[in-house]
Amino acid sequence: MKGCLDEYPRTMVLRIDLRLPDIDDKLYNADASVITRFTISLRAQIVADQLRKRKSGKRVHDCRVRIIWVREFNACGKKHYHVALLLNREAYAYPGSYSRRNGNYPHNLAVMIMEAWVRSLGLSTAPNHEQYYALVEFPANGCYHLSRNHKDFEHQLSNVTHRVNYLAKNFSKDNSDGLRNFGCSQF
DSSP, X not given: OHHHHHHOSEEEEXXXXXXXXXXXXXXXXXXXXXXXXXXXXXXXXHHHHHHHHHHTTOOOOOOOOEEEEEEEEOTXXXXXXXXXXXXXXXXXXXXOOOSOBTTBOOSSHHHHHHHHHHHHTTOTTSTTGGGGGGGEEOOTTOEEEEETTSTTHHHHHHHHHHHHHGGGOSTTOOOTTOOOSEEEOOO
């Protein structure tokens, strides 16, 4: 978090959960690189979004995506991921709506996140691929703002730290397969 705050004194931290579909696992790719693909896709979509905004004459703030993730398993042994995304709050202050409006999804951060997850699973070419957007969960009270120069910064940081510490719980991790259960951006 320190690196993000050094670059972006006003940072948005967004907690999300990434689940796998209840379909034959041969129909999607949830290998050890799925989070890497997710991050690459989200970063590419944000770059494209910023380019689109620049071309339309809007003011654009740089935004490097940082990620903290953990892999966990539910009681049935099905894996899922808990993620904290750290973004420049000047570029993205809120995720936006993740529901359809008038039959269409709005273009915003939430939809870019859902699309990135679907792409990372290799489901973006599936018929009606938007049905898989529901695999991304936006937990209640999952959006936090950190403002390094705000008088309540220590309280803000305490709230975020408490929420992100949830990722470190040990009881739902599986170390038997030799794969990583935790990762973060290396900026």
